[in-house]
Amino acid sequence: MSTPRGKMVNAFNPDSLSSLPPATRDAIARRARLLGPAYRLFYQDPVQVSRGQGTKLYDRDGNDYLDAYNNVVPLGHCHPRVVEAVTRQMQTLCTHTRYIQDGILDYAESLLPSFGGRIAAAGHMMFTCTGSEANDLAMRIAKHVTGRHGIICTAEAYHGNSDLTASFSPSLGDQSPLGTWVRRVPAPDSYHGDPATLGQRMAEAVTERAWELRRHGDGLAAFIADSLFSSDGIFATPEVLKPVAEAVRAAGGLFVADEVQSGFARSGERFWGFQRHGIDPDIVTMGKPMGNGYPVAGIAIIPEVIAEFGRDTRYFNTFGGNGVAMAAAQATLDTIRDEGVQDNVTRIGALLTEGLRSLAARFEAIGDVRGAGLYLGVEMIRDGAPDAAAAGRIVNDLRARRVLISATGPNANVLKIRPPLVFSEADADRLLSETEAVLRAL
Numbered sequence: 001m002s003t004p005r006g007k008m009v010n011a012f013n014p015d016s017l018s019s020l021p022p023a024t025r026d027a028i029a030r031r032a033r034l035l036g037p038a039y040r041l042f043y044q045d046p047v048q049v050s051r052g053q054g055t056k057l058y059d060r061d062g063n064d065y066l067d068a069y070n071n072v073v074p075l076g077h078c079h080p081r082v083v084e085a086v087t088r089q090m091q092t093l094c095t096h097t098r099y100i101q102d103g104i105l106d107y108a109e110s111l112l113p114s115f116g117g118r119i120a121a122a123g124h125m126m127f128t129c130t131g132s133e134a135n136d137l138a139m140r141i142a143k144h145v146t147g148r149h150g151i152i153c154t155a156e157a158y159h160g161n162s163d164l165t166a167s168f169s170p171s172l173g174d175q176s177p178l179g180t181w182v183r184r185v186p187a188p189d190s191y192h193g194d195p196a197t198l199g200q201r202m203a204e205a206v207t208e209r210a211w212e213l214r215r216h217g218d219g220l221a222a223f224i225a226d227s228l229f230s231s232d233g234i235f236a237t238p239e240v241l242k243p244v245a246e247a248v249r250a251a252g253g254l255f256v257a258d259e260v261q262s263g264f265a266r267s268g269e270r271f272w273g274f275q276r277h278g279i280d281p282d283i284v285t286m287g288k289p290m291g292n293g294y295p296v297a298g299i300a301i302i303p304e305v306i307a308e309f310g311r312d313t314r315y316f317n318t319f320g321g322n323g324v325a326m327a328a329a330q331a332t333l334d335t336i337r338d339e340g341v342q343d344n345v346t347r348i349g350a351l352l353t354e355g356l357r358s359l360a361a362r363f364e365a366i367g368d369v370r371g372a373g374l375y376l377g378v379e380m381i382r383d384g385a386p387d388a389a390a391a392g393r394i395v396n397d398l399r400a401r402r403v404l405i406s407a408t409g410p411n412a413n414v415l416k417i418r419p420p421l422v423f424s425e426a427d428a429d430r431l432l433s434e435t436e437a438v439l440r441a442l
Contacts, residue, residue, distance in 0.1 A: 052077025131287025
């Protein structure tokens with residue numbers, strides 16, 4: 001069963017409003033009146049949340065919900081070390097980056113070595129507030145340094161919601177227009193394709209799209225990819241992007257690694273998702289988990305790419321890199337390193353993967369289990385075809401059992417599981433047991 005592009009199977013359907021409790025109906029009506037129609041709620045029975053702690057969210061009645069979705073808080077909700085750092089800095093100073101301040105320099109110095117390659121050797125960092133801003137800035141720099149406008153992304157990518165980034169975020173749906181110089185290539189679908197040839201086939205597609213851009217009078221400024229292909233359906237075959245990076249450079253473009261979703265130890269085996277592919281990007285963008293819930297994002301960039309842009313164009317961001325954002329980012333980074341979070345991702349990710357594959361062996365509705373670390377996808381099928389209805393039902397039935405996940409992919413039939421990186425063995429057991437119960441009821 002297919003789903004119209006841009007439609008979320010786990011989104012709230014306003015037509016079902018009358019079936020909800022009066023208090024929920026009133027809250028939804030108030031939200032619509034005050035926030036308008038563009039905002040979306042998850043789940044057929046939307047979740048009301050009042051507080052969070054660790055891997056749990058709580059509603060006003062004190063009911064707990066296992067959060068297996070929110071990758072914005074890698075350390076879990078309200079981590080005390082981040083809360084204390086933000087509070088202390090807010091009590092001290094919060095201002096912009098046009099003054100000399102230690103916090104921003106200390107953080108850049110701490111993070112740059114983690115990238116390896118040319119960025120670790122001599123790279124720079126620039127700070128924004130959101131991943132959308134980071135990707136926007138990366139493309140602005142790429143266009144400036146190459147003198148071209150072409151952008152190549154994957155078929156169902158999501159890279160942001162600014163005017164520019166929305167133009168190369170096809171997952172926003174058919175009613176969200178792509179840019180004139182934007183071209184797409186298929187994601188490396190390991191379920192339907194040969195893993196041994198995925199990278200080469202993707203590289204060939206990039207070469208073709210780059211030629212097409214040149215044939216139409218422009219050329220390639222940048223190729224951008226989320227190295228776990230989150231919105232394309234979550235594909236985690238390593239080394240796929242290595243031949244792609246070579247094709248991008250042969251076409252004169254920059255390689256931008258979008259680590260907003262796949263960075264900061266999410267894949268377990270490596271700190272950055274692009275490192276699983278053996279590549280050395282020109283620009284790395286980051287956001288979401290960077291401040292454990294506090295809005296902070298940025299880019300890391302090789303010096304030769306930023307030199308011309310820095311000479312010709314001023315960059316300033318009122319809130320990007322402010323003292324409180326840097327305090328949150330530093331506390332998050334230090335805690336990931338000090339508390340063995342990456343090892344936990346590897347261990348719990350393996351447990352979840354093994355458990356989900358055990359379910360796949362018993363339930364024919366599961367076509368594939370894939371992913372890396374604590375970013376996993378479970379593809380639902382029926383008679384060999386994508387089954388968005390089953391995915392939507394599982395997401396909503398798990399919500400009824402107070403376990404929160406989502407769905408992704410071009411057909412919205414891939415369960416998306418991306419919990420905080422501090423997910424415990426007990427959390428994994430709860431997720432697996434509740435998923436099994438839901439599968440039995442399908």
